[in-house]
Amino acid sequence: MAVSIRTDEAIQIDVLEELKWDTRVRPNEIGVAAKDGIVTLTGWVDSYLKKMAAEEAAMQRFRLAKWT
Numbered sequence: 001m002a003v004s005i006r007t008d009e010a011i012q013i014d015v016l017e018e019l020k021w022d023t024r025v026r027p028n029e030i031g032v033a034a035k036d037g038i039v040t041l042t043g044w045v046d047s048y049l050k051k052m053a054a055e056e057a058a059m060q061r062f063r064l065a066k067w068t
Contacts, residue, residue, distance in 0.1 A: 008034040024053035
């Protein structure tokens, strides 16, 4: 069975694309970094609902192994 390993850059691009389609969060509010397969969201939003929306958008394409 072949295992596909995604690069950090590919993961970052996927998360940014998902955020782009979420109308609850503006693109300039959230930054995305990926290192060793771990995604970090940074930025400032004016409500908890926007924070949750960004997290949900980031998780859309990926199953989480661990949430901290």
